[in-house]
């Protein structure tokens with residue numbers, strides 16, 4: 001097993017090298033050379049706990065990590081960092097299942113990978129005798145930023161810089177990032193949107209002179225976004241875990257296919273599910289749920305990816321994205337790993353902002369269905385689900401839930417379905433409570449959080465509750481073309 005670039009520059013590197021590099025030198029994304037099929041082993045995995053299962057899955061990708069190294073990383077990540085021993089519990093809501101991926105230290109699904117990634121990277125640094133210090137660059141539309149900061153803060157020989165759209169995240173997300181401690185952390189609000197931040201970061205990775213200059217100063221760059229396989233591979237685990245939980249609880253029989261509905265922005269989460277299917281997990285459909293930024297919906301409907309449109313700010317900000325990075329990995333698979341095709345499509349995207357896949361590639365998309373939900377539908381869904389089941393959805397999960405309702409209406413498919421819940425409702429408390437009842441518009445964020453807790457009779461997650469005691473430590477903003485100078489300032493160069 002090795003990792004290669006989607007753009008075909010013949011680079012073949014180990015998992016630990018790919019985790020250090022983040023992005024390939026040809027701007028492509030690293031992908032595994034093969035997928036181990038675990039279908040015949042599923043029956044032996046039913047009773048494993050999250051950590052045991054994580055080892056079974058991750059060892060198939062991270063093949064240059066020893067058993068001891070990998071188990072150390074897994075055990076250090078999935079412990080009391082999470083508020084439940086199950087790590088990724090499932091709640092039954094009506095006839096469907098909600099996979100709650102927000103029980104980690106920052107209350108979003110990003111914790112599922114960003115609690116383990118610092119250990120994977122530290123181990124990779126040691127394995128490869130890296131002399132330089134690693135500077136992690138992260139673009140965030142709200143959730144990745146805080147999860148990465150929390151994971152990497154105070155980690156020796158690593159620094160982290162997070163860029164977020166100053167006006168494109170929720171108040172709580174912003175507060176979470178701005179109050180992060182650690183001498184190795186830097187948080188910068190940019191005057192632009194998430195795509196500006198992500199493109200800016202990718203351009204920096206591709207800037208040979210800048211990278212050479214940094215190397216001479218003793219630094220190399222890496223990424224904590226899902227473009228890094230160290231982010232993506234741990235996310236494969238919870239697809240297997242949720243499936244096996246349903247088997248264990250006799251909700252499905254081993255071998256039955258299920259659906260997953262995934263709120264989607266950068267396409268990393270749903271792609272991890274697709275990788276699980278490549279490894280033999282019985283999946284019928286992946287329902288790719290978008291908000292009003294419905295570029296992926298259009299892509300699945302027409303085969304045309306067109307980012308030439310205005311990015312809308314919605315109540316599900318983590319999905320306010322027009323350039324979904326990980327779609328490149330899907331293009332690689334549906335073109336039967338034809339990097340020439342991938343290059344040509346990505347060049348079109350770069351030059352014209354649009355590309356169209358051919359008939360053969362479209363045929364390989366049959367395991368996907370796409371939907372999108374407008375703001376009024378999202379809000380209505382939060383209320384309906386709360387009124388009917390007493391269950392509180394966050395705005396992103398409500399996008400997924402409503403897309404799933406539309407899917408059932410369209411297809412009449414009654415396959416058992418897991419709705420992937422990506423964040424705690426408390427991160428978006430104002431929009432969540434406003435969907436359920438009107439509130440005094442003078443209330444501050446913490447009063448709203450308390451109100452939400454009273455109304456829903458749910459406990460405020462510890463990390464959110466604690467926020468009010470923390471001081472703001474980061475207050476930098478910059479123009480979207482000033483990313484490099486902010487990095488240099490932080491590094492004191």
Ligand SMILES: N[C@@H](CCOP(=O)(O)O)C(=O)O
Pocket residue numbers: 139140141142143144145224225226227265266268269318319325
């Ligand atoms: N939704 C993300 C955007 C970045 O996605 P990633 O999965 O590639 O890190 C966010 O919350 O920042």
